[in-house]
Ligand SMILES: C[C@](O)(CO)[C@H](O)COP(=O)(O)OP(=O)(O)OC[C@H]1O[C@@H](n2ccc(N)nc2=O)[C@H](O)[C@@H]1O
């Protein structure tokens with residue numbers, strides 16, 4: 175591997191997730207609060223003169239051409255008209271299907287990284303618009319600022335939040351986002367809130383009841399973590415999390431969880447690890 179650029183692709187949490195309604199195209203109108211975690215995949219990039227895009231790391235179950243990294247790279251290549259290609263390597267650390275946005279974050283880091291490497295000069299708005307076509311969570315990762323999100327996640331208002339430590343528990347099940355959103359029992363009528371009333375909002379996730387019913391492993395993880403702190407679901411799961419004022423308190427609870435249940439501790443951040451790294455580059 176001879177990488178020219180190495181960048182992180184951090185996880186996100188949905189600190190709350192409200193489902194407001196269903197649109198004609200089947201997608202759901204949401205309101206959610208995104209914050210980033212200092213826990214990340216890492217991507218390595220090198221330019222290619224022959225125009226090919228090659229990801230050299232296999233993710234089991236994800237064919238090369240369906241990987242969001244490859245799809246993001248090819249779409250940026252096509253839409254920018256560059257003749258360059260890229261070799262890409264991935265250190266996968268984020269659990270998949272966990273509701274912490276690993277695939278979307280990989281796609282965003284690819285867009286931002288190749289924009290830099292190929293010297294395209296695209297601005298954030300253009301990269302975020304391309305990213306939205308790859309997944310609802312991609313724009314927030316492209317922009318890298320904690321945000322109140324509306325629509326399907328594309329209307330973003332940056333916010334400054336406290337930056338506590340989070341203990342994230344990773345139940346060993348894969349939750350299908352599409353299945354959760356198509357469940358007839360999903361609550362879809364939460365009234366909209368205004369960004370200025372954010373502070374008064376509790377951390378409810380409207381998907382939690384449906385996910386707990388369908389996935390006993392998630393219900394068990396929530397029950398377990400609830401013994402120590404107020405536990406919540408992120409996205410459509412499977413990950414559940416609780417917040418702590420410092421790392422020591424989070425680690426202490428982590429040590430009391432069964433060894434069979436994977437978990438990690440990471441700080442919540444208002445500026446993503448990707449964007450902090452980019453600031454060092456410029
Ligand atoms: C739940 C969140 O993680 C919150 O951050 C995201 O909104 C989900 O984003 P994502 O994983 O990128 O989801 P996508 O790949 O865009 O959508 C997966 C499937 O979930 C359903 N879906 C997703 C997002 C949304 N606002 N309404 C939906 O109904 C759709 O059936 C869609 O086919």
Ligand SMILES: Nc1ncnc2c1ncn2[C@@H]1O[C@H](COP(=O)(O)OP(=O)(O)OP(=O)(O)O)[C@@H](O)[C@H]1O
Pocket residue numbers: 233235236240241242243269270271272273274275276277278280281311351409410411412
């Ligand atoms: N680079 C990638 N990393 C992870 N998953 C990928 C990637 N490319 C494609 N996928 C596909 O996307 C699916 C969802 O992965 P992801 O890790 O984004 O889920 P998630 O954490 O639930 O995301 P979200 O919070 O956005 O719902 C995977 O099961 C996989 O099939």
